[in-house]
Amino acid sequence: xxxxxxxxxxxxxxxxxxxxxxxxxPDVRAKDSNPLCGDIIEMQLKIKDGRVDDIRFKGKGCAxxxxxxxxxTEAVKGKTLDEIKAxxxxxxLELLGIDPGPxxxxxxxxxxxxxxxxVYGYLGQAVTEEVKQLV
Amino acid sequence: xxxxxxxxxxxKLREDFPVxxxxxxxxxLIYFDNAATSQKPESVIETTDRYYREYNANIHxxxxxxxxxxxxxxxxxxEKIAKFIHAKHTEEIIFTRNATEAINLxxxxxxxxxxxxxxxxxxxxxxxxxxxxxWQLLAQEKGATVEYVKIDNDGMLRLExxxxxxxxxxxxxxxxxxxxxxxxINPVKEIGKVAHRYGAMFLVDAAQSVPHMRVxxxxxxxxxxxxxGHKMLGPTGIGVLHGKSEHxxxxxxxxxxxxxxxxxxxxxxxxKDIPYKYEAGTPNIVGAxxxxxxxxxxxxxxxxxxxxxxxxxxxxxxxxMSEVKDLTLYGPRxxxxxxxxxxxxxxxxxxxxxxxxxxxxxxxxxSGHHCAQPLMxxxxxxxxxxxxxxxxxxxxxxxxxxxxxxxxxxxFAR
Numbered sequence: 001x002x003x004x005x006x007x008x009x010x011x012x013x014x015x016x017x018x019x020x021x022x023x024x025x026p027d028v029r030a031k032d033s034n035p036l037c038g039d040i041i042e043m044q045l046k047i048k049d050g051r052v053d054d055i056r057f058k059g060k061g062c063a064x065x066x067x068x069x070x071x072x073t074e075a076v077k078g079k080t081l082d083e084i085k086a087x088x089x090x091x092x093l094e095l096l097g098i099d100p101g102p103x104x105x106x107x108x109x110x111x112x113x114x115x116x117x118x119v120y121g122y123l124g125q126a127v128t129e130e131v132k133q134l135v
Numbered sequence: 136x137x138x139x140x141x142x143x144x145x146x147k148l149r150e151d152f153p154v155x156x157x158x159x160x161x162x163x164l165i166y167f168d169n170a171a172t173s174q175k176p177e178s179v180i181e182t183t184d185r186y187y188r189e190y191n192a193n194i195h196x197x198x199x200x201x202x203x204x205x206x207x208x209x210x211x212x213x214e215k216i217a218k219f220i221h222a223k224h225t226e227e228i229i230f231t232r233n234a235t236e237a238i239n240l241x242x243x244x245x246x247x248x249x250x251x252x253x254x255x256x257x258x259x260x261x262x263x264x265x266x267x268x269x270w271q272l273l274a275q276e277k278g279a280t281v282e283y284v285k286i287d288n289d290g291m292l293r294l295e296x297x298x299x300x301x302x303x304x305x306x307x308x309x310x311x312x313x314x315x316x317x318x319x320i321n322p323v324k325e326i327g328k329v330a331h332r333y334g335a336m337f338l339v340d341a342a343q344s345v346p347h348m349r350v351x352x353x354x355x356x357x358x359x360x361x362x363x364g365h366k367m368l369g370p371t372g373i374g375v376l377h378g379k380s381e382h383x384x385x386x387x388x389x390x391x392x393x394x395x396x397x398x399x400x401x402x403x404x405x406x407k408d409i410p411y412k413y414e415a416g417t418p419n420i421v422g423a424x425x426x427x428x429x430x431x432x433x434x435x436x437x438x439x440x441x442x443x444x445x446x447x448x449x450x451x452x453x454x455x456m457s458e459v460k461d462l463t464l465y466g467p468r469x470x471x472x473x474x475x476x477x478x479x480x481x482x483x484x485x486x487x488x489x490x491x492x493x494x495x496x497x498x499x500x501x502s503g504h505h506c507a508q509p510l511m512x513x514x515x516x517x518x519x520x521x522x523x524x525x526x527x528x529x530x531x532x533x534x535x536x537x538x539x540x541x542x543x544x545x546x547f548a549r
Contacts, residue, residue, distance in 0.1 A: 005491065006546055037487050037503050038517050060517060062485035063547075104491060 005098045006063065013067035018074050023056045030117035034110050034135050039065040041114045043073070047122055052076050052084070057114075062107050064100050069111030071095045081119050087112060089134075109134045143436060143444045149527050151176040151432075162497030165532045170315050170343060170476050170523035171501050172365045175429075179368055182428035186421045193417055195394060209420050212427030213410070219430045220341075220360065221351040222377055229376040229383070229410045230423050234342040235265035237361035237376035238309070240389045240413060241338060242269035245359075246307070248387055249336075252278035255304040257335070259284040259292055259321070260513045261314045264506040266340040266361075270309060279306070285513065290317040290466040297326055305335040312344035312355075316505045316519065317466035318449075318476035320344070324355050331356070336382075342366060346525070347445055347474045349438040352377050364422060369429035373422030376413070383409045390415040441526055445475035448524045452477055452533045459540050465519065475524035478505070481540060484547045486518040492543040498536055 026044035033040045039061025046054040055073045059066055075095055076084055092112050093099055100108050113134040120127045149155050152174050157164045166174060186208070192201035194209050217225040231237040246269075250256065256270045260283045274281045284296045292310075301308060308330035312323050327337040338359040344350055346367035352360050359382070364373040378386075388395060388406055392415035397405040406412045433441060450470045456462055461482035467473045481489055486502030493500055501521045504511045511517065522536065 006488070011547065037485075039487075062487040064488070100491075104487070107487065 005100050005104070007098060010063060010067045010096065010098070013070045014063040017057075017066060017070040019056050019070060021056050021058065023054060026056075028118050028122040030114050030121050032110065032114045032117060032135065034061070034065065034106055036106060037062065039107060039110055041065065041069050041110050043069075043111075043114045043118050045118050045122065047081070050082075051078055051080050057111065061110075062104075064096075064104055064107040065110050068092055068096055068108045069114070072111045072115060076115065081123065084115060084119050087116075106135045142440050143526060145444070145527065145529055148436075149529075151178070152527055153177060153180070155527060159497035159499070160495055165496075165498040165528075165535055167522040167524065167528065167532070167536065168499045168501050169346075169525040169528075170366070170505075170521065172371070173346060173368050173525050174527065175370070176368055176432050178432050179370065179425050179428045183370060183421050183425040186424050194420055195411075205420060208424045208427070209418070212423045212430075215427045215430045215434075216375055219434065220345065220377060221353055223353055224380050226409045227377050227380050227383065229378065229413045230418055231361075231374040231376050232372055232419070233365070233374035234340060234361045234363040235269075235374070237359075237374050238266055238338070238340065239269045240376055241359050241361075241378070242273045244386045244389045244413070245336070245382065246270075246273040247276070250274075250277050250279050250306050253304065254279040254306045255300075255302065256281045257284065257300055257305050257308040257330075258282070259310050260286055261290075261292070261317060261319065261507065261510050262309070262311055263315050263340065263342065264508070265342070266309050266311060266338075267509060270307075283509065284310075286317070286319075286510075289468065290314070290319050291472065292319070292321055292326075294322070294325070297329055301329050301333055301335065303333055305330070305333050307336040307338060309338040309340065311340040311342075312350070313341075313347065313474045313476070314466070314507075314510075315343045315476060316478050316507045316510055316521070318473035318478070319467055320348075320472055320474060323357065327356050343474060343476065346433075348442040358382055364426040364429065367426075367429055368432055369426035370419075370422045373419050373426050375426075380409060383413070388415070389413050392416045394418070436526065442474075444526055445524050445528075446470055448528050448530065448533065449473065449475040449477060451530050452522065452524070452536070455533055455537045456540075459537065460544065462540070465514070465516075475528075476521065477523070478519040478521045480516065480519055481544055482547065484543060486520040488547070489520050489540075489543055492546065493536070493539045496535065496539045496542075498539055 023044040027047045029044040031042040041059040044056045057069045116131045154174050190201045190204040192205040194206040213228045214225050217228045282300050313320050330337040336358045339357040341362040345362040360377040365371040395415040397407050463480045465478045490502040
């Protein structure tokens, strides 16, 4: 692992998070934390015709967790709920453009987990083991 | 200014620790995570290795040569540990897995027999989870309450609260001798006197003190005293509970099974005398023997010298850290009030990010809540970084560490 993981773009998203804050009337919201370090992410979604119409996130934690959550909110606008359900670790790593290594990967995946929790919550479906084990 | 800092020949001593020769990310390892676990000297590694190679056997009931040797070595380790902490009797030393299990032993055995509805258990806000959760479980089960002595702005216990909180309802007072986050050394002897005045028991969590300073359980006059082997150069999986023999004789067993019984009948069983009454099942024989070797190593250096060396390193580090912009250091400023555990935050850099950046330079620090969430909540700090020192750490390592902090600060200032 090296500080190459702290590329300008990641620090930029950490310092100036996109889509940070609250939605006026979200259709669904979800929140989770990483017990290892206490990172917290909350996501709020507006859903229209089975797609993400609008999205915001809030949170506290390390640069990796906050930047990846912010990048994810930008990337999933307009995506279908099925597309989000199909997303995995490779999708997040590609967004970040780095591999944070085995001890920090959970920081990077917290945003995806909360996004998926939102989608399953909206659909009223049970959360899969795969999602539970992301972080 | 150059001053004589230590009577320890650190560069010679470092040769005793094989892992210190290691490179991490191409840089010499700088191990500042000693409050989590210490590194092991050759003598401990050799001693444990020799047990498996030469006299591996189960202890106590074997008649053959190997069993005799293993039993002797195991019990010799108990004696060394008893002397090391100045216990009155060797049989007051009970081997456990770690400090956590030692505290749980007291909470389950003594606690369930002596704590009832409306009773009070007194802790401090700076306790490690291992000295918090067992008491919360006991309190929940028995309908007792748990109260916490708070700290002042300097990270010192509010002694006036000790006097306010401990009362006739208090059944036990449990206090860490040295905080694993703030480094604060608590006046355990004084707190114990207050507990005893009200007829309460007094337990000391010594996980962060025994490895780093001379301790004397008779002088502290504690009823129970718990610590781990792996933080004091010993193997993992071995810990110690020291208890006053009059309590240990009276308390019910903790775990039941082999090794701890005198007679077993279908109608019931008789226990062995202490310490074996609390050591059910085949123990961690090699762990105990290895811990004995660790105690030998520390005794040879002298705990006063260990303490002095770490204090000098900590003093130097505090001085250098105070030069780093935006660095917040937690815990007492007065070096006489603390052990070599320095928790800090650097600007708004999250502790985990900082640990990642330092790891690039081969520097091992800890980051997070340090198993002390009530304290983090009290201080309203979500996470901290922590550098903690031991006998093998040097000023030069502190200099590399400071440079890495500056690098991190600049990286995040972009």
